[in-house]
Amino acid sequence: MSPVPSLTTAVHQRLAEALAVARPEAADADPLLRPSDRADLQANGMLALAKRLKGNPRELAAQVVAGVDTGDVIRDIEVSGPGFLNITLADEAIVRTLAARAADERLGVPYAEHPGTMIIEYSQPNVAKEMHVGHLRSTVIGDALVRIMEFRGEKVIRRNHVGDWGTQFGMLIQYLIEHPHELDHDAGEEGGEAAMSRLNRLYRAARQVFDADEKFKERARGRVVELQGGDPETVAMWQKIVDESKIYFNAVYRRLDVLLTDDDLVGESAYNDDLAPLARELEESGVAVRSEGALCVFFDDVRGVDGERVPLIVRKADGGFGYAATDLAAVRNRIGTLHADEMLYVVDARQALHFKMVFDTARRAGWLPDGVAHHLPFGTVLGKDGKPFKTRAGDVVRLMDLLDAAVERAAEVVREKDAAGRLTEEEIAERAEQVGIGAVKYADLSTSRSRDYVFDLDRMVSLSGDTSVYLQYAYARIQSILRRAPEGARAEARPGLALAPAERALGLHLDGFAATLDAVAETYEPHKLAAYLYALATHYSAFYENCPVLQAGDPAVVANRLFLCELTARTLRLGMSLLGIHTPDRL
Ligand code: ARG
Numbered sequence: 153m154s155p156v157p158s159l160t161t162a163v164h165q166r167l168a169e170a171l172a173v174a175r176p177e178a179a180d181a182d183p184l185l186r187p188s189d190r191a192d193l194q195a196n197g198m199l200a201l202a203k204r205l206k207g208n209p210r211e212l213a214a215q216v217v218a219g220v221d222t223g224d225v226i227r228d229i230e231v232s233g234p235g236f237l238n239i240t241l242a243d244e245a246i247v248r249t250l251a252a253r254a255a256d257e258r259l260g261v262p263y264a265e266h267p268g269t270m271i272i273e274y275s276q277p278n279v280a281k282e283m284h285v286g287h288l289r290s291t292v293i294g295d296a297l298v299r300i301m302e303f304r305g306e307k308v309i310r311r312n313h314v315g316d317w318g319t320q321f322g323m324l325i326q327y328l329i330e331h332p333h334e335l336d337h338d339a340g341e342e343g344g345e346a347a348m349s350r351l352n353r354l355y356r357a358a359r360q361v362f363d364a365d366e367k368f369k370e371r372a373r374g375r376v377v378e379l380q381g382g383d384p385e386t387v388a389m390w391q392k393i394v395d396e397s398k399i400y401f402n403a404v405y406r407r408l409d410v411l412l413t414d415d416d417l418v419g420e421s422a423y424n425d426d427l428a429p430l431a432r433e434l435e436e437s438g439v440a441v442r443s444e445g446a447l448c449v450f451f452d453d454v455r456g457v458d459g460e461r462v463p464l465i466v467r468k469a470d471g472g473f474g475y476a477a478t479d480l481a482a483v484r485n486r487i488g489t490l491h492a493d494e495m496l497y498v499v500d501a502r503q504a505l506h507f508k509m510v511f512d513t514a515r516r517a518g519w520l521p522d523g524v525a526h527h528l529p530f531g532t533v534l535g536k537d538g539k540p541f542k543t544r545a546g547d548v549v550r551l552m553d554l555l556d557a558a559v560e561r562a563a564e565v566v567r568e569k570d571a572a573g574r575l576t577e578e579e580i581a582e583r584a585e586q587v588g589i590g591a592v593k594y595a596d597l598s599t600s601r602s603r604d605y606v607f608d609l610d611r612m613v614s615l616s617g618d619t620s621v622y623l624q625y626a627y628a629r630i631q632s633i634l635r636r637a638p639e640g641a642r643a644e645a646r647p648g649l650a651l652a653p654a655e656r657a658l659g660l661h662l663d664g665f666a667a668t669l670d671a672v673a674e675t676y677e678p679h680k681l682a683a684y685l686y687a688l689a690t691h692y693s694a695f696y697e698n699c700p701v702l703q704a705g706d707p708a709v710v711a712n713r714l715f716l717c718e719l720t721a722r723t724l725r726l727g728m729s730l731l732g733i734h735t736p737d738r739l
Pocket of ligand 1: 277479
């Protein structure tokens with residue numbers, strides 16, 4: 153396991169050295185390397201630097217060309233335009249670097265320089281409620297970030313901060329106490345969907361009585377007090393509701409093929425005992441003040457339309473604690489007890505203000521160092537009409553229905569592709585699951601996090617375009633070539649060969665995998681990995697069209713092209729797995 157420096161890094165070093173010799177006062181200047189269509193790379197840094205040093209950029213560029221140690225890395229370097237450098241790499245250097253990547257099981261990707269404890273909070277559905285598309289986004293993005301950060305060597309602690317506490321449980325618990333068999337189930341009613349429909353039944357029944365019967369309403373309110381006071385019978389019923397919900401959540405997580413388990417589940421209720429001391433501390437330190445009976449934190453830059461400051465309410469006037477108090481307690485726990493170096497919150501953009509206030513409060517209280525907590529907001533999932541995604545009747549879309557529909561559509565695609573009928577029904581079902589779930593995840597992950605996107609199944613499972621199916625097919629196609637390679641034709645890097653343009657382009661892109669993962673980790677943006685993989689598949693397909701592999705003739709060329717095929721496949725597979733998406737060998 154050894155990290156492989158990319159060719160861009162190698163060229164960067166050589167240019168920086170030449171720059172430092174040409175202009176010692178510019179020893180720290182960045183040559184600013186970019187991929188280029190004219191050559192392999194272009195360096196633009198001479199322009200800004202010459203301007204800063206009041207010199208001529210073309211002259212400076214020429215000095216760098218004269219002084220650079222090209223070694224066996226740079227084949228050609230020339231000044232162009234107002235003072236750019238066009239750089240062409242040596243074919244041999246490309247193949248050698250790729251061979252070094254291939255020799256490493258991590259494809260030469262380094263670990264993070266300073267790995268630490270990273271808490272990633274995601275999914276966060278609410279007990280006794282259906283998960284919706286917002287929870288889907290959080291779950292899918294969070295899962296990808298977990299996989300990527302773990303791959304980089306971070307110690308990741310997953311947190312599923314489920315909404316399992318609050319006054320809304322009074323009604324459900326009271327009803328359950330009065331109808332103790334409501335959540336019982338008959339044989340055949342197992343599984344996540346059955347659990348959810350039992351909860352829906354309970355909710356509807358409870359709601360009906362609650363709306364119609366004042367006495368019941370009163371009893372339900374009293375039940376909240378019992379719950380907060382820890383009355384054993386009340387808590388037992390609450391636990392029953394939580395457990396039922398867990399069955400449902402876990403079924404969704406298994407279906408979505410994400411890493412979350414019960415061990416990651418630390419709900420709002422987990423912080424109950426911390427809330428009273430926390431409020432006391434905030435009040436004593438003056439961070440929170442009493443206002444109209446409530447305990448509040450104010451911010452100069454958070455105001456309502458009327459210009460009045462809008463507070464974060466730590467404790468309500470009736471003495472109850474809410475969402476904000478729980479989040480403050482969670483921050484304190486994660487820093488104080490779990491020693492988080494970094495905390496990521498994958499939550500809907502609409503909660504941005506909430507997190508700003510929570511983090512500001514925690515900082516003021518001295519619980520949260522700067523730069524540790526990051527809210528990673530994401531946009532809304534829209535229907536084809538451009539409005540928030542709803543059913544035709546205007547209800548929230550049930551997540552399981554959505555996943556069923558995606559898998560069904562994927563099964564059609566798999567069946568169609570398998571015109572020869574080589575796949576068994578079982579294989580079709582398995583692949584449909586990987587294609588359908590992959591399609592839903594990829595559509596989400598390929599959109600930049602903060603943007604809204606339209607949930608369009610037809611587009612998601614399309615074989616052409618920026619979809620997971622396209623990438624899965626690219627992978628399967630490479631596997632089929634590798635399978636068809638005749639005895640004796642081994643995938644093997646042959647550094648002595650001259651490369652065709654499509655080979656160079658593919659090779660250089662393959663070399664950029666590690667840099668892509670760095671960028672993803674730095675910005676917490678998995679869509680950069682999706683975009684990289686899509687471009688990889690596109691480069692591969694240009695290579696495949698222009699460069700015959702098994703028919704290349706010269707055995708050395710066959711071996712080297714098979715090597716490029718294999719490294720492309722491994723990069724696709726690793727990249728997709730970091731997004732949480734399978735790449736079946738055959739489709
Ligand atoms: N359960 C909340 C919801 O469904 C999301 C919780 C977000 N996380 C947090 N720490 N407040 O909207």
